[in-house]
Amino acid sequence: MKYVDEFRDPEKARRLQQRIEAVMLKLRKDRGRPLQIMEFCGGHTHTLFRYGIEQMLPEGLEMVHGPGCPVCVLPMGRVDDCVALAERPDVIFTTFGDAMRVPGSRKSLLQAKAEGADVRMVYSPLDALELARRNPDRQVIFFALGFETTMPSTALTVLQAKNEGIRNFSLFCNHITTVPTIKAVLDSPDMQIDAFLAPGHVSMVVGEQPFQFIAADYGKPIVITGFEPLDILQSIYMVLRQLAEGRSEVENQYQRIVPKNGNDAGLQAIAEVFELREYFEWRGLGSIDHSGVRMRGAFADYDAERKFTIPNLKIADPKACQCGEVIKGVIRPWECKVFGDACTPQTPMGALMVSSEGACAAYYNFGNLPDLLRLREQKDRRKPASTGADAA
Amino acid sequence: MCLGIPGQITAITDTEQMLAEVNVSGVTRPVNIACIVTDDHPPETCIGDWVLVHVGFAMSRIDEAEARKTLAILDELGEVQQELDAMRDSEQALA
Numbered sequence A: 001m002k003y004v005d006e007f008r009d010p011e012k013a014r015r016l017q018q019r020i021e022a023v024m025l026k027l028r029k030d031r032g033r034p035l036q037i038m039e040f041c042g043g044h045t046h047t048l049f050r051y052g053i054e055q056m057l058p059e060g061l062e063m064v065h066g067p068g069c070p071v072c073v074l075p076m077g078r079v080d081d082c083v084a085l086a087e088r089p090d091v092i093f094t095t096f097g098d099a100m101r102v103p104g105s106r107k108s109l110l111q112a113k114a115e116g117a118d119v120r121m122v123y124s125p126l127d128a129l130e131l132a133r134r135n136p137d138r139q140v141i142f143f144a145l146g147f148e149t150t151m152p153s154t155a156l157t158v159l160q161a162k163n164e165g166i167r168n169f170s171l172f173c174n175h176i177t178t179v180p181t182i183k184a185v186l187d188s189p190d191m192q193i194d195a196f197l198a199p200g201h202v203s204m205v206v207g208e209q210p211f212q213f214i215a216a217d218y219g220k221p222i223v224i225t226g227f228e229p230l231d232i233l234q235s236i237y238m239v240l241r242q243l244a245e246g247r248s249e250v251e252n253q254y255q256r257i258v259p260k261n262g263n264d265a266g267l268q269a270i271a272e273v274f275e276l277r278e279y280f281e282w283r284g285l286g287s288i289d290h291s292g293v294r295m296r297g298a299f300a301d302y303d304a305e306r307k308f309t310i311p312n313l314k315i316a317d318p319k320a321c322q323c324g325e326v327i328k329g330v331i332r333p334w335e336c337k338v339f340g341d342a343c344t345p346q347t348p349m350g351a352l353m354v355s356s357e358g359a360c361a362a363y364y365n366f367g368n369l370p371d372l373l374r375l376r377e378q379k380d381r382r383k384p385a386s387t388g389a390d391a392a
Numbered sequence B: 001m002c003l004g005i006p007g008q009i010t011a012i013t014d015t016e017q018m019l020a021e022v023n024v025s026g027v028t029r030p031v032n033i034a035c036i037v038t039d040d041h042p043p044e045t046c047i048g049d050w051v052l053v054h055v056g057f058a059m060s061r062i063d064e065a066e067a068r069k070t071l072a073i074l075d076e077l078g079e080v081q082q083e084l085d086a087m088r089d090s091e092q093a094l095a
């Protein structure tokens, strides 16, 4: 209960906690394994850890931290492509700060910058476009990454560049799509997820409809969830109530931000500039059909992939990395063999250790490290074991 | 990048390009308002709007009470400082 007092409205938190416990009483009866809810979005993962929400949950209920951190699922080969682009003398390579430290097979963007490449951290693609205006003799490339939340911003920036006739600006497009990725998680043979919390700000753009198939075809409850701790507790209660009542629907806990039909202008810009790729490569998850977008032919002049040659090599993750299993919820982050030893936020092997939204970094930063490592040892000794209670 | 941050629109700078100025926790920066403009809510009426800003784009209108609550929570999460730092670093990167 130590954490509840930290909530802005501890009374409400306590009430939700009691409701969750009550509904779990009913749900626990006839199942031999813990119930698993996946929060898809890295923002949710961050809130969960910051407020210690997992420790507030009753036994038999586990949160699985999904693949929704765009930096965490960036394959090494793509980082190498960024570095190759950034190392061209005619290029100013611009990126969000989160991507700077993700390891590539040779180096990260941060290392490339230290070695003299012109890499600049920008807050917005609009700032990258401004750089292009101010440096007409250089090629400014913006590293476009993120789910649907950030797609309208890059699409609108490209439209503006085209409008103004700016020729020295392009996107290295690595946007990824939410729905095909959830589908891949659902289709994975070792998947045991019982219900989902859908990302709030992706939904703000795409609306409720794209998630319908999860409820309709896969029979899994899914609740669109906000980012505040009480939002998450309430959404956990909402999916559990669906499970207890034998329903599977898309419910919208975050109606104050998420309109049923999403954001018109944003969706229009996305549709105008981007088209689905046949497949996209993910770190830890392999190739997923239709899980990324590229720029349409009409925007070839603004597409760094077409304008420049990039290595485009597929680089396997280091053997010891178990990021994929963590993302799918097959193992807990601290159960990875290199967690806290060879892989730490200072020396990340996998990207889940890089971003503050990555599950491994979150456990490392907010968990009790010696406890976690002891748990892993115990588990290794008595395999296969279940890990009902979390010591994070 | 994904959580965004609430801010208040203080001026419209370019109706054609849908550009405005937004005040985020005391810091002023340019913001694109294409995603919050509709026929019923043209650019001129956006001044004073509280909005959720993602990477320089106003993505959603929110009411003031909600904005303040969200700011308080983002502050606890350490996100406000991060966003403001990112805005400041970005300004330097333009030089």
Ligand code: SF4
Pocket: A320, A321, A322, A323, A324, A326, A333, A336, A337, A338, A339, A340, A343, A349, A350, A351, A352, A353, A360
């Ligand atoms: S500890 Fe490192 S290698 Fe293992 S799953 Fe986490 S990020 Fe990947």
